[in-house]
Amino acid sequence: MKINENYFNIKKIKAKMIEEDIVINYYEGESVCLKYDGDYNNKISIVVNGDELIVERKLSIETLVCIKISKGILQLFIPKSDNMDMKLKSTSGHIQVFVDAMNLELETVSGRIESHGVGKRLSLHTVSGSIRQYKPYDKLEFKTTSGSVKLAGKPNCEYVGSTISGGVLISLNDNQGYILKFKSVSGRFRDKYNTAKIVGSGEYTQGSAHSKFNINTISGNCKLDNWA
Numbered sequence: 001m002k003i004n005e006n007y008f009n010i011k012k013i014k015a016k017m018i019e020e021d022i023v024i025n026y027y028e029g030e031s032v033c034l035k036y037d038g039d040y041n042n043k044i045s046i047v048v049n050g051d052e053l054i055v056e057r058k059l060s061i062e063t064l065v066c067i068k069i070s071k072g073i074l075q076l077f078i079p080k081s082d083n084m085d086m087k088l089k090s091t092s093g094h095i096q097v098f099v100d101a102m103n104l105e106l107e108t109v110s111g112r113i114e115s116h117g118v119g120k121r122l123s124l125h126t127v128s129g130s131i132r133q134y135k136p137y138d139k140l141e142f143k144t145t146s147g148s149v150k151l152a153g154k155p156n157c158e159y160v161g162s163t164i165s166g167g168v169l170i171s172l173n174d175n176q177g178y179i180l181k182f183k184s185v186s187g188r189f190r191d192k193y194n195t196a197k198i199v200g201s202g203e204y205t206q207g208s209a210h211s212k213f214n215i216n217t218i219s220g221n222c223k224l225d226n227w228a
Contacts, residue, residue: 038072177207192225
């Protein structure tokens with residue numbers, strides 16, 4: 001099944017897929033361009049509700065009994081001048097966002113999550129998939145069970161997150177101050193920029209404390225260091 005359609009005056013996007021990857025990119029057009037390629041006949045619902053575009057892959061018997069599973073991909077191209085609110089979810093597909101957003105929510109169970117844009121609020125949720133945030137947001141919230149987490153911080157950002165066993169790595173600007181609250185049963189915190197260390201739970205302040213980090217883990221470690 002292939003879809004190639006355009007939608008005008010869209011300010012919000014909500015997408016819910018199953019096996020499909022979701023990719024968001026800029027392009028030179030004035031509308032939102034939707035492209036879907038997947039081997040699922042008549043299983044895609046596309047609804048425009050005011051200024052919101054809602055795309056959903058319906059659960060089918062083929063999915064439940066694992067017959068003829070073919071991954072597929074949903075691509076959305078938006079105008080460069082638009083900073084939208086987006087909620088994107090895929091069960092096992094990967095999610096890649098290469099645009100800026102006002103508010104962005106990304107969720108998977110086992111798929112990889114990548115955010116390459118900037119914005120005000122970012123929410124990242126996965127069970128076992130990895131999280132990669134390449135450019136900073138003002139406020140960020142993440143939650144994972146075992147997936148590894150790599151984030152990009154900046155001055156005056158506020159990041160809150162939790163993980164069971166996944167490691168958390170945050171890159172900062174040189175000489176960036178911060179306040180960190182780290183709560184863990186057996187995990188460790190380490191600042192590679194300033195050699196600070198915490199075993200278990202604790203708080204640490206570096207410099208003039210422009211940024212705030214609140215990280216909770218069971219056994220996962222948290223480290224501040226360059227990674228990208």
